[in-house]
Structures are given as structure tokens and as C-alpha cells.
Amino acid sequence: MAPVEWFDDLSIGMRFRSPEVKVTEADIKRFAAEFDPQPMHLDDEAAKKTLFGGLAASGWHTAAIAMNLAVQIRPFGPHPLIGMGVDGLRWTLPVRADDVLHLEGEVISLTPSKTKPQGIALVKWTMLNQRGEEVYTFTPIAIVPRRPQVS
């Protein structure tokens, strides 16, 4: 597959896969202490009494880890990942300490701008754990430049 450099190089159905990353208990508690200080993300015993049945990563920690994996993939080649927003953000299973996560992506929509030299690319990203279970999905609304026209 030729490397992606511009919006024009993307095609529907194109797939991406990230490296793996391990989430530690220390990571989970550190993120939660700063951004989501609730019992199920901070304290093992207190977490057992919640809907999660044990310590689980903040959903926003999961989201941040997924962003880091997407950046590593460089789905738009040299262009940064710039999103106007996200559709279809769903946390489907808890992320636990020592889970090994990776990200898979598929291009599901490509819409060229009618007025600017760019397009909107939708990649549906799915994060999976070491058992192949889907834990998180999201579809950023990304802006990608079009290949410059030679006149």
C-alpha cells in the first residue's frame, strides 16, 4: 500500500493498526487523581463496591491513550490529527490495570470541501484489549489537506 500523504490518498475501507501499550495501575490512579477523582478510578477497595466491580481506568484516560496510539499510526502521513469533534464515542468494557491495548481504524467516510483545499475524513477507531475484546470506539471528524493542484 502506497503511503498516505494527502486527503486524496485515502480511500474508504483503508485500515490501520497501532502498536500495543500496557496500562499500569499507577497510570490509572495518576490520571484519575488529576482529572477524574472518583472511587472506581482511585481506590481498589472502594472500586469493588461500584458498578465496575474493581479498579478501572477513567474513560477519558482511555480516550487519551487512544489518541496517543492514533498519533503513532500517522493515518494522514505528514499531516497532524486535527479534529473538529468526535462522533460515536462509546466505552464498551472497563479498562483494567495491566490490560494491553491496541487501536484499529477503518476509513468510513471522505468528504472533500467545496470551498477549501481540504476534506473531512472519518476514521472509525476501535480499541481492543489483550483478549480481543472491544473496550472503546470513537470516530473523530478530521480535517486533512488535499494534494496541491498543478496548473
Place this chain on the structure above:
Amino acid sequence: MAPVEWFDDLSIGMRFRSPEVKVTEADIKRFAAEFDPQPMHLDDEAAKKTLFGGLAASGWHTAAIAMNLAVQIRPFGPHPLIGMGVDGLRWTLPVRADDVLHLEGEVISLTPSKTKPQGIALVKWTMLNQRGEEVYTFTPIAIVPRRPQVS
């Protein structure tokens, strides 16, 4: 206004407002280094050459800060904020170093479960900066317990 304790205490149109928080340049760069290592979030000079025109917080950093403000509000009283996902996540303006942010929320939908003693509460959250400009909106799909029935 009586304090919210259960799903049954929420009503459409109920509003919330968080304390303010200041975002520093160090915060922006530290979060980006760990989760979103792209030029517009890491390096002042490189950021000037991007669509952002200068250093801006990662959208996921903004999202994490918003979660922290929502946790401080305790919109569901003693019950934690547990979301199945998020709708309507949009980054509408860049968040810059030294911006002072707060969160405003409004209950827009309440759907009791037909099978479980809980309901789905949708609060539309909007984050504003020190100029009153909307920088970020999101609507988590939250699960909130119902008041226990006395038989």
C-alpha cells in the same frame, strides 16, 4: 433548589455551573507529551505554522479538564459520574495557555430504564473561557440510580 440525590430529583432544564480553572503552558505541554505529541500542542514556534496559529491544548486535555470540573459539580449528588459514552463532542475554539475555563451544564433528557432501578440522564455541558466564548461541548450518556421504592 433541593439537592439532587437520585435520578428522580433531576428535571429537564436544571442547570449547573463549575468553579473556574486556569490552564498553564506547562499543563498543556505535559499532557501533550504523554498523550498527544503533535507540534501544535508541544512547541510554540512550530505551533505558529499550524492551523491553530499558536500553542493550543490537546482536545483530549480539554476533555479531561472538563471531566474534572463536572466531578466537582456533583450533578448527581452522591452518585458517581458513569458514562456509557458521549454524544455531541465538539471542540469549537482553541484552548490557550493561561485561559481560565469553567463548565456550564443543562439537563436535556431523562429516560427511566424499563427494567432496572436507574435512568439515563443527558446533561449538555459547555466549557467557556474568560471571554465567555464556548470552547468545547459534550453530552455524556450517564447512568443514575433511581430512588429506592418503599413498598
